[in-house]
Amino acid sequence: MSRIPPSIRKPSRYSGSEVRLPALPWDDARVRVLLAFPDAYEIGMSHLGILLLHHILNARAGTLCERVFAPWSDYEEHLRAAGEPLPSLESGRPAGSFDLIGFSLCYELTYTNVLMMLDLAGIPLSSKDRGEAHPLVVGGGICTLNPAPVAPFFDALLVGDGEEAVLEIVSAVQDRKERGGSRSELLEALARLPGVYVPGLSARVSRRVLPDLARSPLLPAPILPSMRVVHDRLSVEISRGCTRGCRFCQAGYAYRPVRERDPLAVLRYLQEEAPKTGYDEVGLLSLSAADYS
Incomplete structure (x- = not known):
């Protein structure tokens, strides 16, 4: 990639100057x-x-x-x-x-x-x-x-x-x-x-469902963005799916069934990772966090 011209607004969008773990060499x-x-x-x-x-x-x-x-x-x-x-x-x-x-x-x-x-x-x-x-x-x-x-x-x-x-x-x-x-x-x-x-090959496809949210890993050493982002906080998914079944809500049907993450696992993750990030907020992600059991 060539040098980003000074006329470009918010050049940090493209610089890649984040704090992150090194990846495998090309x-x-x-x-x-x-x-x-x-x-x-x-x-x-x-x-x-x-x-x-x-x-x-x-x-x-x-x-x-x-x-x-x-x-x-x-x-x-x-x-x-x-x-x-x-x-x-x-x-x-x-x-x-x-x-x-x-x-x-x-x-x-x-x-x-x-x-x-x-x-x-x-x-x-x-x-x-x-x-x-x-x-x-x-x-x-x-x-x-x-x-x-x-x-x-x-x-x-x-x-x-x-x-x-x-x-x-x-x-x-x-x-x-x-x-x-x-x-x-x-x-x-x-x-x-x-x-x-696969368009042209698949006749009928069933939605892929992850049976246990524990099989969706919590992010170790999350990437720290190179600029302020919209949700400028450490986020963790505490549940997927919703019990409500509102007819107007696509997500409530798309993410069925309801699966919850172990609250102790969430707490341990936040205690370990939040201090490393510099964030002063965490986000508990769910379609309806108040329904978390």
């Missing part, structure tokens, strides 16, 4: 994953899900996981004018040089940002136009409960919880890379995974 990685959040850095770094997947993947042997966030309009214009591809946050490597790009789809208004990021990365927008050398483009998040609007742009979409499924997807990508298999063979393998929808 040349030592057997599979390279780029987690993409189609909104600004300060919004994406407030999203616990992308931080959780970043930790899970970097803890996997032989895996390098980096992040990229949607550039603001001024930085997008700079990249286009300079003819530079979209760079990853950590190493500044072109997004198109990774084996897999995983987008987090949290709300529909970011769909156009997905297309903008793919275009900046030099990756064909339509999945049918991608060749063997292009990264696999996968989507996840609550919006994939209705994958139809974005299906033409994704090679695969994960419906449901991602903590375990993402490891299975990365294993399939690594296996294809090491065997020298074709892209179509990889898509067929992904279509066999529970919760993975």
Whole structure:
């Protein structure tokens, strides 16, 4: 990545100057994953899900996981004018040089940002136009409960919880890379995974559910952002799902069944990690924290 021009507002969005654990060196990685959040850095770094997947993947042997966030309009214009591809946050490597790009789809208004990021990365927008050398483009998040609007742009979409499924997807990508298999063979393998929808191959997909919230790790040494973010606090998920069943609430149905984290585990985590961060607030994440039993 080239030097960030002084005309760019909030350059810390793109500098990667965070406090975080070191990742696997690029040349030592057997599979390279780029987690993409189609909104600004300060919004994406407030999203616990992308931080959780970043930790899970970097803890996997032989895996390098980096992040990229949607550039603001001024930085997008700079990249286009300079003819530079979209760079990853950590190493500044072109997004198109990774084996897999995983987008987090949290709300529909970011769909156009997905297309903008793919275009900046030099990756064909339509999945049918991608060749063997292009990264696999996968989507996840609550919006994939209705994958139809974005299906033409994704090679695969994960419906449901991602903590375990993402490891299975990365294993399939690594296996294809090491065997020298074709892209179509990889898509067929992904279509066999529970919760993975591959447009054109999958007829019916059941939502992937993590049975026990204890299997979703608490983040050790959480990343400290390079700027003030929207939720500027240490966050921990205390429960997933909701008992209410309100008919107007998509999330209440999307995250069923209710699963709660052990309160002693939450307390120990906050006592150990909060003093290391410098935060003066913690966030207890839940669809309805007051219903925690």
